[in-house]
Amino acid sequence: MSKYLNYGIALFLLLFCFLSNASTNLLIFNRPADTPQARYVIDLMKMAYKEIGYEVHIIDFNHQNALVAANQGVLDGQLGRIADVKDNYPNLLKVDYPLFDFNLVLLKNCQQCQYEELKSLAIQSSYPAAQSYIERHPFNGDVIKVRNVTAQLNLLTQKRxxxxxxxxxxxxxxxxxxxxxxxxxxxLMPMQSYHFVHKRHKAIIPQLTMVLKKLDENGTVHFLKSKYHLTEF
Structure with a gap:
């Protein structure tokens, strides 16, 4: 890890330690990319945490480093990630309630070629879903990691x-x-997003899971998904 990331983590610890001291029931998460799914998750998790006496604070944080920071305890977890992140970030514990479904898709320049026959792939470095798929489905071509969807599509349209x-x-x-x-x-495959907390918050997971299931059963989850026009797969 670069010294700059270490400095950044130290700075965030200094900036937010006073918040933690002021309220042990304050949890800090990074702001995800702005999508309907993210807005739904933020609303749902704020509501769920409020039910168990916690306040959620969302901060702007470098998305590329968010998982590392959460694993180190600088952040209190991740609002929504795929289940497999626990394999590489062992300090993050999954709350066993699927927040929403989505599909992992492959766009190809060639119609007949299969995934394993491709010579090169572009994936987004800050979202582990693609990397997880590649690790479980061997790929012998070149893997190019970029920072955002725009860069992925540019590489594809330019046939790079x-x-x-x-x-x-x-x-x-x-x-x-x-x-x-x-x-x-x-x-390629359907996937689900889950909420994760740092292991120091392990004790609240049963409560949080129970509340999320209650919000599902009483129609709150359906209401929020409808509000943000989310499609069920």
Missing amino acids: VEGTILLDFLLSTKHPNFNQTAFHKQV
């Missing part, structure tokens, strides 16, 4: 890569007018 793996909701939100019909689209 043969394919790119994307989260469908990020693609539709960030580039709603992108001409997907110009490429061959393949759904």
Whole structure:
């Protein structure tokens, strides 16, 4: 890890330690990319935490470093991540309630070629879903990691890569007018997003899980999903 990230983490610890001392029931999470899914999750988790006596504070934090910071305890967890993040970030504990469903999709320049036959792929470095898929489905080509969806699509349209793996909701939100019909689209697998907390908050997981299930049963989850026009897969 670079010294700059270490300095950044130390700074955040200094900035927010007084908040933690002032209120042990204050939890800090980074702001996710602005999508309907993110807005829904923020609303739902604020509501759920309030039910168990906690306040959620959302801060702007470098998304590229958010998982590392959460794993080190600088952040109190992650609002929504795929289940597999626990494999590489062992200090993050999953709350066993799926927040929303999405698809991991592959856009290819060639219609007939299969995933394993591609010579190059572009993936987004700050979202582990694509990397997790590649680790479980061997790929022998070049993997190019970029910072955002725009860079992925630029590489694809310029034919500098043969394919790119994307989260469908990020693609539709960030580039709603992108001409997907110009490429061959393949759904690699359905996935789900979960809430994670740092292990120091392990004791609140049963309460939080119970509240989320209650909010599901009483229609609150359905209301929030409808509010943000989320599609069930």
